Amino acid sequence: MSRELINLIVQATGESLFMVTVAALVATVLGLPLGIFLATSRKGELFAAPPANGILGVIVNAARSTPFIILVVAIIPFTRLIAGTSIGSGAAIVPLTIAATPFIARLVEAAIREVDAGLIETASSFGASPLQIVFKVLIPEALPGLVLALTLAVVSLLGYSAMVGAVGGGGLGDLGIRYGYQRFMPEMMLAVVVVLIALVQTVQTAGDYLARRVNRRLRNR
Amino acid sequence: MNVHQSLTTVQTFAPLPSISLPSGASDAMIRFEGVSKVYPAYRDKPSVHALQAIDFAIPRGSITGVIGRSGAGKSSLVRLINGLEKPSSGRVVVDGREISALAGRELRLTQRSIGMIFQHFNLLSSRTAADNIALPLEIAGWSRADIAVRVEELLALVGIADKHDRYPSELSGGQKQRIGIARALATRPNVLLSDEATSALDPQTTRAILDLLANINRELGVTIVLITHEMSVVRQLAKEVAVIDGGHVVERGHVADIFTHPRHPVTQAFLSEAIGDSVPVSLTSRISPQPVAGGKAVLRVQVRGTEAGDTVVARLSRELSHDVALLSARIDEIGGQHVGSVILGIPGGEAAAGQALVYLSQHEIPVERLGYVA
Numbered sequence: 001m002s003r004e005l006i007n008l009i010v011q012a013t014g015e016s017l018f019m020v021t022v023a024a025l026v027a028t029v030l031g032l033p034l035g036i037f038l039a040t041s042r043k044g045e046l047f048a049a050p051p052a053n054g055i056l057g058v059i060v061n062a063a064r065s066t067p068f069i070i071l072v073v074a075i076i077p078f079t080r081l082i083a084g085t086s087i088g089s090g091a092a093i094v095p096l097t098i099a100a101t102p103f104i105a106r107l108v109e110a111a112i113r114e115v116d117a118g119l120i121e122t123a124s125s126f127g128a129s130p131l132q133i134v135f136k137v138l139i140p141e142a143l144p145g146l147v148l149a150l151t152l153a154v155v156s157l158l159g160y161s162a163m164v165g166a167v168g169g170g171g172l173g174d175l176g177i178r179y180g181y182q183r184f185m186p187e188m189m190l191a192v193v194v195v196l197i198a199l200v201q202t203v204q205t206a207g208d209y210l211a212r213r214v215n216r217r218l219r220n221r
Numbered sequence: 222m223n224v225h226q227s228l229t230t231v232q233t234f235a236p237l238p239s240i241s242l243p244s245g246a247s248d249a250m251i252r253f254e255g256v257s258k259v260y261p262a263y264r265d266k267p268s269v270h271a272l273q274a275i276d277f278a279i280p281r282g283s284i285t286g287v288i289g290r291s292g293a294g295k296s297s298l299v300r301l302i303n304g305l306e307k308p309s310s311g312r313v314v315v316d317g318r319e320i321s322a323l324a325g326r327e328l329r330l331t332q333r334s335i336g337m338i339f340q341h342f343n344l345l346s347s348r349t350a351a352d353n354i355a356l357p358l359e360i361a362g363w364s365r366a367d368i369a370v371r372v373e374e375l376l377a378l379v380g381i382a383d384k385h386d387r388y389p390s391e392l393s394g395g396q397k398q399r400i401g402i403a404r405a406l407a408t409r410p411n412v413l414l415s416d417e418a419t420s421a422l423d424p425q426t427t428r429a430i431l432d433l434l435a436n437i438n439r440e441l442g443v444t445i446v447l448i449t450h451e452m453s454v455v456r457q458l459a460k461e462v463a464v465i466d467g468g469h470v471v472e473r474g475h476v477a478d479i480f481t482h483p484r485h486p487v488t489q490a491f492l493s494e495a496i497g498d499s500v501p502v503s504l505t506s507r508i509s510p511q512p513v514a515g516g517k518a519v520l521r522v523q524v525r526g527t528e529a530g531d532t533v534v535a536r537l538s539r540e541l542s543h544d545v546a547l548l549s550a551r552i553d554e555i556g557g558q559h560v561g562s563v564i565l566g567i568p569g570g571e572a573a574a575g576q577a578l579v580y581l582s583q584h585e586i587p588v589e590r591l592g593y594v595a
Contacts, residue, residue, distance in 0.1 A: 122343040125303050126357040126408070127329035136359065140347040216388040217346045 008175060009191055015089045016171040016199075019164065020157045023096035027157075028150060031101045034060075035108025036134060046120065046130045060102040068099050069163050076167070092169030096160055104153045111145030112138050144215035151207025155200050162196075172196055249278035249314075250412060250444040251302055256311035256321075257468075258297045271297040273468045275311070279461070284438050284445045286459030286476070288452065288491060294468040295448045299414050302446065303335045304328050316411055333361050336405030336443075340417035342397040344389040344404075350396075351376065351385045354403045361408050375403035379433060395426035402433065406443070413437070413445045419454055431458045452495030456480075456555050464488045477556030481525040496553040496561045500591065504549055504564065508592035516595045517546060517566035518574035523587035524552050524561045533563065533586065540580050543569045548594075566594060 034056065040046040041053040066074070072095040079094040080086045115138055123133045139146070162173020172192050180189025258272040272294045279285045289295045300306040301313045304320045313321040320331055336357075344353045351372050358368045376382045379399040389397055398418060405413055415434065419427040435458055438445050447459055455462050455476060462480075463473040464487055471485040483489045493499060500508075500521070508519055522533055538545045545565050552561035567574050574590070581588040 116343070118339065118341060118343045119345060121305065122337070122339065123356070123360070125305060125332060125335070125337045126360050127332035128360045129329060132360050136356065137345065141345055143347060214347070216348075217390050 005179075005188060005191075008179070009172075009188075009195060012170060012172045012175040012192070013195055013199075015169070016158065016161050016173075019089050019092050019096055019161050019169065019171060020154060023093050023100055023161075024150070024154050024157055026093070026097045027100035027104050027153065030097070031104030031153075032108055032146075034101065035105040036112055036138065038105060038109040039112035040130075040134075040138075046133060060105055063098065063102040064106070068095070068160050069166060071095055071099055072164060072167055079167075087168035089164075089170050092161070092164035092167060092171075095167075096157055096164065099160055100153055100157050103156060104149065107149030107152060108142075108146060111142040111149050114145055115141045144211045144217075147207055147211040147214060151204060151211070154203050154207075158196065158199060158203070248281050250281040250283075250316055251279040251446065252312075252314040253277055253301075254312040254314065256301065256308045256313060258294075258301065258306065259309040270468050272301075272308075275470055277463060277470055277473055279444065279446060282438070282442050282444055283461050284435070284447065284459050285461040285463065286447045286449060286455035287463050287465055288449055288455050289465035290450060290487070293465045295450075295465060296416065298465065299337075299416050299446070299448050302412070302414060303337055304332055333357065333408045334410045335412045335414065336408070336410040337414040337416065338398065338401045338405050338418040340420045342389070342394075342401045342421075344397055344400055346389055349386050349388055350381065350392070350400050353389070353400050354407055357404060357407045371407060372403075375407060378406070378437075379403045393426075394422050395429060398422065398426075398430050399433070402430075402437070406437065406441070411443060413443045415445060415447045415449075417449055418447075420449070420451065424453075427454070428457070434458060452491045456495055456553075460556070464491070475556065477558045480555045480560055481558045492560065495555070496551055500564060501549050504594075507594050509594070510592050512571060513593045513595045516593050517568050518571070518577075518593055519548065519591040520565050520567060520574070520577060520581075521589050521591055522563050522565060522581060524559055524563060525587070526558050526560075533581075534565065537565065537567075537577055537580065541567065541569065541573050541576055543567070543573055545577075564591070 037047060038053060038056060038060070041049045043050050063071075072092075075095055075098065076086045079091050082094050083091040085091050119137050119141060120133055123137045128136065161169070161171050162176070164171060165174025165177055172195060176189050176192035179185050180192060253275040256272060256275040257270070260269040260271060262268040275298070287295055287298060297306065301308055301321065302315060304313075304323060308321050311321075312319050315331070315335060318331055320328070323331055345356065348356065354372045354375050355368045358371060363371070373382070376385060379402050381396055381399050381403075384392060384396060384400075387396075389400070392400070401418070402413075413434075419430050422430060431454065434445055434447075437443055445458075447454060449455060459476050461474070462476045463470050464479065464485060465471065466485070466487040472479055472483070472488050479488060480492050480495075483492050504519075512518070524533070534545055534547055545567055548564040548566050550561070550563040552559050552563070554560070565577075567577050578588060578590070
């Protein structure tokens with residue numbers, strides 16, 4: 001494989017990592033509170049607000065059921081508003097974030113709901129405020145689940161990022177399609193797939209390790 | 222502290238003020254005034270009257286047992302005391318403050334003076350023993366330095382100073398409950414609520430934990446409320462008891478009085494459970510309902526209190542001029558009183574049996590005829 005092609009792969013890997021990292025960070029900042037709210041706002045819960053819970057639930061479901069490639073195209077005006085442009089890696093972060101946020105919110109909700117309700121009641125009985133319960137009980141107790149949830153989200157984002165070539169987002173998936181498929185260069189396709197596999201493996205292994213590290217429920221660490 | 226000492230302590234305790242205090246009494250730590258709790262109907266479930274017309278007081282510094290079957294309303298009662306739930310009507314007053322009328326920040330401040338321990342310990346798996354104990358102090362806004370000092374004191378108090386950096390998953394049930402107790406006492410509450418705190422522990426550990434609670438009550442003067450379905454817990458630790466059934470307090474008073482003279486069927490059931498005074502199977506199979514020629518009438522005599530029971534066999538033998546046979550006996554000590562039953566075989570036919578029944582009822586000793594044996 002020529003030096004030029006290798007440079008292309010390195011560049012595309014950089015673009016993918018950039019898009020995925022920024023989108024994952026922003027989506028976590030948005031999705032974490034959203035997920036915590038979804039997990040604590042049903043009837044009788046910590047921040048009980050059933051109507052808000054219902055409405056947010058519908059929005060989250062709608063966002064999650066829209067195919068990503070359609071989402072990318074559909075929100076082009078919004079992307080232009082936020083990023084100033086609708087093409088390139090920077091612009092691609094917008095749809096990636098919008099797709100990942102509800103996904104992370106649902107994963108966070110599931111992880112938070114795993115926390116024993118008895119612990120919430122215990123903290124309440126000590127006079128803890130709802131916010132104290134979130135920060136001192138729910139998040140620390142759900143941490144292993146949260147780490148795994150974010151790992152899963154990052155892996156999914158790597159998959160989504162292959163589709164942003166449609167708006168000139170670049171990245172590994174785009175490279176694979178343009179060179180490997182359209183120019184019929186199987187070695188390029190193979191190289192892209194190998195890099196993606198390596199990335200996913202690295203992310204998953206790191207996530208699993210971290211989740212184990214923060215899990216005190218296991219006796220033999 | 223071993224069992225013997227704990228029993229001695231029970232006996233030498235000065236009599237506590239009666240639990241049936243008038244509502245205005247100043248030495249009540251917790252007071253229920255006409256409290257009822259109704260859970261409204263929800264979807265296909267009808268409304269539930271968890272508690273009705275609860276009117277009683279828990280004396281300051283006492284250890285009071287609240288005993289009842291599951292679903293009797295115990296959990297609702299305890300959740301009303303620490304303000305996790307509001308009564309549908311009536312007032313709950315804890316240490317002079319009407320907790321049932323508080324909300325928000327005021328309620329949270331009051332809750333810090335009420336500690337609670339739980340059946341399943343409810344420790345945070347993500348925190349070490351020391352950090353679990355620190356949790357209520359962090360919530361109350363203590364400084365880091367003050368927390369460190371207080372946590373050491375508490376670890377020593379509950380006897381697990383060496384478990385400072387252990388996570389709950391590395392500890393036994395008894396050790397976890399000790400952390401639970403230390404955590405509940407962290408903010409120096411004057412009330413400690415125990416919600417089935419020993420139900421998940423083995424008998425030996427239960428005993429150790431109950432001894433610890435007795436020490437805490439004695440040394441710190443903390444009022445302890447024991448919510449339980451186990452008679453043995455009430456028997457070992459409580460001086461006062463309230464029996465709760467179907468959302469009502471059906472009996473209450475000193476443990477010794479209530480269990481030497483149980484009136485309500487639920488109390489009686491708890492008592493026979495505790496002292497195991499059912500008729501042994503080996504005996505039941507031999508008992509026939511018809512008199513047996515040359516056999517004995519079988520009487521079960523209830524032993525309630527010291528004088529009556531201890532001498533019943535000797536006294537009956539003298540009265541009847543026959544040797545009364547002791548077929549089975551089970552006598553236990555509850556609150557310093559002897560409680561149990563003896564099953565006697567009365568020889569000498571119907572006349573002697575009748576005479577024995579008359580004698581016992583004259584002396585107000587409860588008795589029932591079970592049948593006859595050869």
